[in-house]
Amino acid sequence: MINTLFLPELREMLADNNHAELSEFCVALHASRTAEFMAGLTSEEISQVFQHTDPDNRSDILSYFDRQKQVEVVSELDRNEAAKLVELLQPDDRVDLLQEVEDDVREELIALMPAEVRRDILRLDQYPEDTAGAMMTTDVTKFSETMSVREAMDALTVQAEDFETIYYLYIVDDENHLRGLVSARQLLTGMRKPTQKLGELMQTDVVAAHVMDDQEEVANKVARMDLLAIPVVDLERRLVGLITHDDVIDVVREEATEDAHRIAAVEPLDQSYLRTSVLTLSWKRGIWLTILFVCALLTAFALEQYESRLKTLYWLVPFIPLIISSGGNSGSQSATLIITALSRKHISVSDWAKVVTRELVMGLLLGVGLATLGLLASWFMINTEPRVIAPEDQPAMEISVDGGETWIANEVGGEVQSRVKQETQSLTHLAFFVVPLTLVLVVMAGTLTGSVLPLIFEKIGLDPAMMSNPFVAGIIDILGIVIYMTVAAWLVGV
Incomplete structure (x- = not known):
């Protein structure tokens, strides 16, 4: 969505190279609103605005642009800067973006990222499109069932910023098999007994999705169970990822749009109407x-x-x-x-x-x-x-x-x-x-x-x-x- 309300002011600030006001603009609003106001800028202008804020905030704003705008911005930036920006995106968003850029640009960007990130990209990229594996993130809050409530709370305090969501803590054994979950509410109330083990507190009846499940089935399961997130497991029920409610909403919108197109006898569009040739x-x-x-x-x-x-x-x-x-x-x-x-x-x-x-x-x-x-x-x-x-x-x-x-x-x-x-x-x-x-x-x-x-x-x-x-x-x-x-x-x- 493009909001042209601040476009004149933004371009004036860019023309004056007003670092203070541009920096304040980037942090004053939620990243989604900032992206909405910046969507009317050219990719070159967006890259100039990004110079006035920190990398984490850049990636947050970038994540709220539509996919085509993301590709344009990443292609405009210096390769090292673009690689750092893409690296800071959520794993699922990172892979989705890299699938849209030119092959030579994609290879250059991946080569500039840390080995751990490269492995994560290749792992997610192997799953077929429209499956749970393709839409999941690998940033999952998982803890050992032998960990105490106090230890889990301390670890969560340190690691919270690295996870996409902390509504659910997933409990795994030594071989990463999903054993149960503890909600954030349960963890807080469990502080009455800080030495209690998570294995004693956890729910064992966990609704999960398989990596090869169709994304529409996953969305229906999340909606039916009123979940905020759903874990993704492999054939041996090892925890490999997590699908959050925002990704589910995207799937629901995508499927509804495809159905509306097909019902009207139009083959679904891969991009927005105006961006489709x-x-x-x-x-x-x-x-x-x-x-x-x-x-x-x-x-x-x-x-x-x-x-x-x-x-x-x-x-x-x-x-x-x-x-x-x-x-x-x-x-x-x-x-x-x-x-x-x-x-x-x-x-x-x-x-x-x-x-x-x-x-x-x-x-x-x-x-x-x-x-x-x-x-x-x-x-x-x-x-x-x-x-x-x-x-x-x-x-x-x-x-x-x-x-x-x-x-x-x-x-x-x-x-x-x-x-x-x-x-x-x-x-x-x-x-x-x-x-x-x-x-x-x-x-x-x-x-x-x-x-x-x-x-x-x-x-x-x-x-x-x-x-x-x-x-x-x-x-x-x-x-x-x-x-x-x-x-x-x-x-x-x-």
């Missing part, structure tokens, strides 16, 4: 637009198959947009509800029978409501003007309207045929029910399709959000045409 944006949007174009083309083909029928029952044509939009909208609603429920773990694939039943009932209720409106609309449109409906082998030549009845004169000597009149009256009355019945069936088909397809995607291991609303609507468009023409043929008999 026009070519990249057009490619990510064009993929789904092409798929949706094919769906629309299939709808056109479906209409073409009923061309001769529509020539006879031409009064059906005005209702086509109403039919397909009602089905598409109901399907999109169902898809959104099911995708959201799946992402929040409110339902699972095993609940498919309940979901299908509920959506069919919902489709019936919604369809009946829309059918009532459709009946009124069809009655109004069919009766507002005379309609010509005649056998194909006897084209109509004249129209006579008398008392609300439509009479058709055909080629047989210009005489009015009572048989044609009777068929016309019967056809018009049945026509009232084509649109309402179709609406009921199409809306039910929409709710069924919109609920089942995300479940199928979840079952086969794909992201349910890929079943976008426009894609569901495209499928229902085709089904809507087929259902509409089938109902018309059944009721009218043409």
Whole structure:
């Protein structure tokens, strides 16, 4: 986020090289607010501001810039200075940033860091993206179960600044296996018995994440358990890292953004909208637009198959947009509800029978409501003007309207045929029910399709959000045409 409130003052201070005011600016506010006010500066200007504050504060401010701005700033700085700045970041943030810079810059920066930091970077870098291992920090407050409460408190007082969070103290054995945890509150209350061992005080039922767990699963676990942080363990349950709530919030935002993009039929963006190039944006949007174009083309083909029928029952044509939009909208609603429920773990694939039943009932209720409106609309449109409906082998030549009845004169000597009149009256009355019945069936088909397809995607291991609303609507468009023409043929008999 960019806040331009202080930009003129900042640039004026830079122009005057006002060390005192620039130094005060860097420490007067929380680092996140400072970064917000500095985000509008160029990377060169930011590097100049950084010269007026200490390295720790620089790294704090840098951590609150978006990733692209971080890359620009690090690339602008002297390599030694940049390496020191990146080194002071939290381990997970450090790796994320280094993955974004140019390969040659990355190698230079890593080479300038201490051996211990290099090993930590390589260890975290080996985990696949979007896993717990990739998002964890290795700065963990861990103590031996044989340590006393007094010893733990003394050690924590000395080491607190080196850890990202001290809400939980994780208790490990001599081989680093996670045995339990002690909260900061427990440690404080435990000072009543300062000689008590942490092993006696700790909770042994510890919720942990595996290094290869998907980040979305980890976020759901943290949210479900109301945790401030969650430890990360390997296959042998050795403590290897920690995921804090701020990282979980980032994951939730990222996943929500991706789902929103996919539901709208847009491939998720890797960067912010304005930082994404026009070519990249057009490619990510064009993929789904092409798929949706094919769906629309299939709808056109479906209409073409009923061309001769529509020539006879031409009064059906005005209702086509109403039919397909009602089905598409109901399907999109169902898809959104099911995708959201799946992402929040409110339902699972095993609940498919309940979901299908509920959506069919919902489709019936919604369809009946829309059918009532459709009946009124069809009655109004069919009766507002005379309609010509005649056998194909006897084209109509004249129209006579008398008392609300439509009479058709055909080629047989210009005489009015009572048989044609009777068929016309019967056809018009049945026509009232084509649109309402179709609406009921199409809306039910929409709710069924919109609920089942995300479940199928979840079952086969794909992201349910890929079943976008426009894609569901495209499928229902085709089904809507087929259902509409089938109902018309059944009721009218043409």
